[in-house]
Structure formats: C-alpha cells, structure tokens
Amino acid sequence: MPQQALSDLKVVEYGDFISAPYCGKLLADLGAEVIKVEPPGTGDSSRRYGPFPNDEPDTERSLLYAYMNTNKLGISLDVQSPLGKKIFKALLQQADVLIENYPPKFMHELGLDHESLHSANPGLIVTSITSFGQSGQYRDYKGTDLISFHMGGIGYPTSGDVDDPDNYPPLKGPGHQADIMAAITGAAAAMSALMARRMDGVGRHVDISEQEALVRAIGGPIVSHVSRGETPNRIAGMDRPISGRKPLRAKDGYFSAQMLMDQFWPSMKKVLGYPEWAEQDVFNDRTTRSQNIEVVTAHVEEWAKDYTTAEVFQILQVENHIPCLPVNTMEDVFTHPHFIERGTFVQMEHPDIGTFQAPGPPYDFSLTPWQIKGPAPRLGQHNGEIMCSRLGYSKEELVKMKQLGVI
C-alpha cells in the first residue's frame, strides 16, 4: 500500500455532528491518523441522526455517522472529568493538530483553551470551528446550519424572485452547507498552519466561523454590496435579473444555458437561426443584453419547447460549445455516466451496516490518492488500543475507567 499524502500527521478530533468531523474526515481520508474523541454513552450526535437502514434508529448504524467518520480511530472519553481531561491532554502531547467545535467559553472553562494547550504542546495546531468564531460578542452563542445561513445574509436572497416577500419567507439551500464549507475551510487553514509551522516550529490557533465561511461563498456579488452598500433583492443572482440566472424549460424538463457572455452569443444566434430581434444592438452588448435578458430568455424557451433537455444539451453544448446542461435531480446525479466514470460516489463497507453508497474524494491527487481504509469506529472501539498501547494504562485501569464512566 503506498504511503498516503498525510501519513505522518497525527490529529485528535474533539468535535460533534458535521463541521469538525467532516474536517477530520478530510485529513483521515488522505492518511492522517485521526483519533475521534466521543462522550461515553451517547457518542457523537450524528449517531442519532438518520438515515438508518430500514429506518430503524441504531447509534451504531447511522449512515451519516458512518460517512463522516471513515478512516478514524474512535475512543470514548469524558473530557469534563479530571481523569478524562488528563488522558485528553496526554493524547494532545502526541498530536500535530486538534480539531474541535465547542463554544470558546466551554473550552476555556475546561482549561482546554488554546493558550493552555499551547503551553503544554507548543507545536500543536488548534483548529476551532464554531458558529460565530473565537472573537466578537456572539462567540458563545449557539448556532445551527440554518442560523449560519441567515446570520451570514446568504439566506435572505435564496428564496428566488418572489412576488410577495413579506409573506414568502427566506429559505436556505439544501443540506448542511455552512458546516461543510467551514470544514473545508478548516482543512485548508490547518494545512496552511502546518506549512507555517515548518518555518518556526510553533503551533497556531486557527479560527473558523461557520457563517463567515458561508458568507464568503457568495463570492463576487458580495463585493458589490459591501462596496456600494446596496441591499440585494431577493433574486437568485443578487446582482442581475433572475431570469438570466434560472434554468429554462424544454419539452421535458429544465436546462441551464449561458446567454450573457459575449463569447457564446454568436453561437446562440446561430442556433436560434439568426432571428431579426437578435441582430438589434441592444442584444449584442453584454450589458444591455443582461438588462433585457427576459426577452432573450423568452425566445430561447420558445425555441427549446420542441426539444428534450437531452436534445438541447446536444445542440448547445456538444455541437455549438455553448455552456449548457440539463438540470439534474439527485437521482440523475447518482446515475450520471460522467460521475460514474469519475468515481464521484463510492461503495463503503461497515460491519454493522453492510454496503452503502457515499460521496467519494472531495479532492484527489496523483501518487498518493484518497483511500477508504476502514469504516467509522463503533463508540469506544479503539479505547484499548489508544489507552493501553499508546498511553500505557493497564487493562485493569481501563475496566475502572469504564466503571467510573470516564470512557
């Protein structure tokens, strides 16, 4: 087996649910040793979230947990007990990176704030992923993915062009985007901190705020609003009419096509048969075409009504090199030949679950590729291996820890 990209990295993960666990998974899947620390008895809260096989709740059969925690070692440990804290600190003595997602106040009261950890292990990189970050007046407030979406302002324009905003609430995107965005941001930051440590041997405190990570995902338009103080309308594109940014109807479904960029406009006119309206100056300049995009959209939909989305794709993208794709449902995604060829989704094995499908590598590279080496751990599965072989506790001490509820 080839050595993996991060084989020499030792990580402790004291995180719950998605943000810190997904950050840990990103490193574990590239070969880092990640020891996941879970509260005894209950474990990570994702163990109680579905989906479960046959919809039967079982803390050892949560697909969400199984996906988020592949390739990790798992121990149960009550970090709030004196002995648990001692063991936790001993683990951190041997670690390069701690990933955690608890409120700063909680970590401080436990004596596990960055300053205390840094004085014990000056090389340790502490990656803290929280709803609101390590500073500012909201730092100890509780948040969720939904809250991050709306604190960061990205939720407000997400519901699309509604006729009656007062009575149609702002929504959020599907899934756990703030958590995942924060996790990837955390991985980039932790890796950058490791690069910095090469120069001076000193660890860093990495501060990731979930809602800041998400608000930056807006990208370009945010600059417009920051710099000009404009409040965006509740439109999908924020800075332009929604009709240029929403999919169009074909005979059997929706497709997206690029109608704004000048480089593709001549081809689009060709596809439409060089109609008279399209030759007017107003439609041959990106800015004015954008201002009149609803006219363009109506014409393109009129053309598309005789074609299936597959035919539209063939004509626009394949034959005329105009960016265009049918709108995929999740089902379309899982059965799409391009994704199958790329291994976008992979089969995973888990002793309590069997085989299940999950997303494959979020990034991959040559030589030392992404790898699934082992399933997510059962709660406390590696207690013996870590406590005895690694930290030198005896089997008798392990039994006593169990009786005391420390593990």
Place this chain on the structure above:
Amino acid sequence: MPQQALSDLKVVEYGDFISAPYCGKLLADLGAEVIKVEPPGTGDSSRRYGPFPNDEPDTERSLLYAYMNTNKLGISLDVQSPLGKKIFKALLQQADVLIENYPPKFMHELGLDHESLHSANPGLIVTSITSFGQSGQYRDYKGTDLISFHMGGIGYPTSGDVDDPDNYPPLKGPGHQADIMAAITGAAAAMSALMARRMDGVGRHVDISEQEALVRAIGGPIVSHVSRGETPNRIAGMDRPISGRKPLRAKDGYFSAQMLMDQFWPSMKKVLGYPEWAEQDVFNDRTTRSQNIEVVTAHVEEWAKDYTTAEVFQILQVENHIPCLPVNTMEDVFTHPHFIERGTFVQMEHPDIGTFQAPGPPYDFSLTPWQIKGPAPRLGQHNGEIMCSRLGYSKEELVKMKQLGVI
C-alpha cells in the same frame, strides 16, 4: 513585518474569473508569492465585470477583479505563442504550485498538461480547477456557476417548497458558490499535496471539479439519497418538512430557531409557557416532533407575533440558550456589531479605485496572520520585474515582446 504563513511558497496562477483566482488569493493573502498570468490586451474576464465605481466600466477599476487578486504580482503573457509558452515554462521552473482553470484538452494541446509540466519540474504541484474535473466524458465541456449548481443536483431542491414544481423552475443560491467552493477545496488540496511532497519531493496533479465540490456541500442528506436511492423533494431541508427548516415570522421580520433538537426543547416549552399541547408525547420525541413540526412552527409563530426579531433573539438565544437569530439581509451583515468586532469585512486601497470594502480573512490564525500587503495588479504591471529581474530578459526584448503582442 512578521513573516507570513506561506512566505516561502511560489505560485503561478493561470486562471480566469473566480475559481482559480480565488484559490490564488487564498494563498497570496497568507504570504505566498502568486504571479498571475493574464492574456495581453484583454486580461482576466473579471476585469469586465462589475461592480465599477459610478457604474462606469473600466478594466482597471473592476471591484470584483480588485477583490479577487489582492496581494498578487501580475504579468500579461500570450501563453499560446511560442515565446509566451517558453516564458511560462521558465516561470514554472521556479514555482511550487501552478493553479489553472482551463479545459484539460486546451492545456494538453498547449503542451501544458500535467505530464509535460511534471517532466520539466518534478516537484511542481498542478492544481486544476474545472467545471467537470480532469476525467470523465464531460471533462472538456464548458460550465458556469449556474450549470455546476444544476449538474451537481443541488439546484433542484433549492427553490423551496413550491406548489407547482412543473411551472416553478429550480433556482440556484446567490453568487458564485460553485466557484468559491472549488477554490477553497483547491487550496486545501494544494496544501495537502505540499505536505505530501515533504515526504518524497514529488509534485502532484490536484483534480478539482466545481460541481463535485458543490454537490459535497450538501453534506448529510446526500448520504441518504446515495444510500437509499431516494429523490429528494424540492424542499429546503431535503430530508424533512421545510417548515422545520425555514425561518419564522415575528412582528417585524423573520428569525431562525432550533425546535427539533431534544436538548433545547425543554427551554422552548418554558418560553412558550408550558402549553398543554406541548406536553403531549408526540412533541417530546425528536422524531415525532419533526414529523409534526408544522404544528410546533404554528405555535411558535403565534407566540412570536407580539415580539420583534430583536426581542425574540433576546428571549430565546440570550436568556434561554436556544439557537436563534434574526434573518439578516446583506445590509444587516455589513453593519452587524459582531462582524465589525471580528473584522469580517475590511477596507482595501487601490490606486485606480480608491478605498473600497471587501470580505476579510476566510480563515485566520495566530502569529502569522492574514494580511493585505498590496492591491490587485494592473494588467501587465509586473512584466518588467518578472521578465527582466527574474527571468533575465533585457528591456529591449521586453519592448519587442510588447510589439509582438506576446505580453
């Protein structure tokens, strides 16, 4: 000035618009030397996108370009010309990382595919960020942020719970989320590849697909659909009724609150005054409460109609520690005291633009912090510095390159 985290890293960016440029910015803002290579005459296409000061288009005053390209050196170079390609390859001889976002076929035809570059500089890490990735039958197709949104399936459920899906098109989230997600994923991957290179001295080809980066942002629910073959409804949360995942109305606006998790439910009942309905078993178990969330929502909205969102925040979050926040517009975000305290947005200076506001650090850490050292370059601003001082061309040769359109 303290050394920065990535001060010893040399990066060449041959990218356009947002994905590769934002990836380059993430490294430049932490101190990496990033040389941005733009086509002579036209430059990066973000130069032609707004916003512009006073809405007057000017390729040297695009705020989008100015934000995406801070801290970089900029040269103009026609990489498709023989001399341009020679200069480009000479630059790469001295680089640790190349970031690019052109179709694989284009790079291959130019002789700038990973294999060719790797044989010239075996330590070079090539980070390729494209719509569909380096493999699979769609690899050379053109995409946009809108297309990535719908190819990855995340757009389909984004429009919310619509009554008439056939006549209400799927939408997308605001801004350039696929581009930004791919950029951060690219930064994490490039940093991981650098960590791997420490072990064997060999560069890697990093393969980032924009729509794959985005589809993973869905997080948890995707596992449900991959593993069970379910097609999600067009609901905001995908795996649960939208009413538990959408903001609620208060007297003067919307707020988000956590009503599902068991740990916060006793406090919510207390806030509501322990009403009779809430004591029924069906509302005291997470699963059945979730199934009946519309009843809960209606009661919470009934309670909230007498309070402003600020009062709701005070009562739920501050006094009762229930995750809760008002829904912010972008304007609320820019004036929010928490963001101001954290420096979430910063002032930037640009010689042609003046002062403008832009997002600050996406991740920050102690000791060697994020820094704006210089503005985005004018087109070809560092041609002399790079071509003459770095690569040894004479001023006469530089003049000739300009005449030939190579720079």
